[in-house]
Amino acid sequence: MCEPLGTVQELEARMGRPFVDDLEKRQAAAAIADASDIVRAYGSPLWGCDEYDRKVRTPPAVKAVTLAMTERRMRNPENFVSEGAGEYQYRYAEQGSNGFAPSKQEIMLIEKLANKYGVRTLDVVRAVTINGRRSFPYDETVKDVIDAENSS
Structure with a gap:
């Protein structure tokens, strides 16, 4: 069984606020699990898993990428680029509007940490x-x- 590549408490620390109710905590846990699966798909499927009763080493940067993806999802679940109400307007950075999808830089980092290189x-x-x-x-x-x- 593979564990998520981050915890709800680590996500709360990165977001700078505690989650107020159980629903938000469950959503955060599900988002972390989903982001972990996506990161494993690009990197190593064994990160965070037990193989033959021994834990496979997961690079710390993998956790950082997983939690960054989850934070984007929690801050902007609808993937808006901008929103406004009356005179109030807010605009997210374009890269912050891609939700769970990892950026090209994140994909390159994940592949490098998994020792996945192109043909040479x-x-x-x-x-x-x-x-x-x-x-x-x-x-x-x-x-x-x-x-x-x-x-x-």
Whole structure:
């Protein structure tokens, strides 16, 4: 069984206020569980889980991303960009209006912490003897010889 990657108390501390009733606490717990599942989908499915009766190490930044996603959800559940009533107007930052969806920077951080990297290439050089004297990389068992002086 996997545990959420944060607690309601940690979310209250980040939001700077206590939750006033049980309904709000249950909503926060459900939002943390949902954000944890999303973070595990991008990163490691074992974060916060017990594997063979031992807890898998979860990087601290994973908790920070999970709680940031949850905080956005709790502060702006309807994903509004702006709202107004009479002369009162309020505008959220564009990035704050995406709700649970992690930002590109958050996704890159999660993937980095999970050691998920893109496809990479690596140049490989075959050992060859140059002018019958040395091989590169230096190897005594090389049979191919390139004679730069007598090649045509």
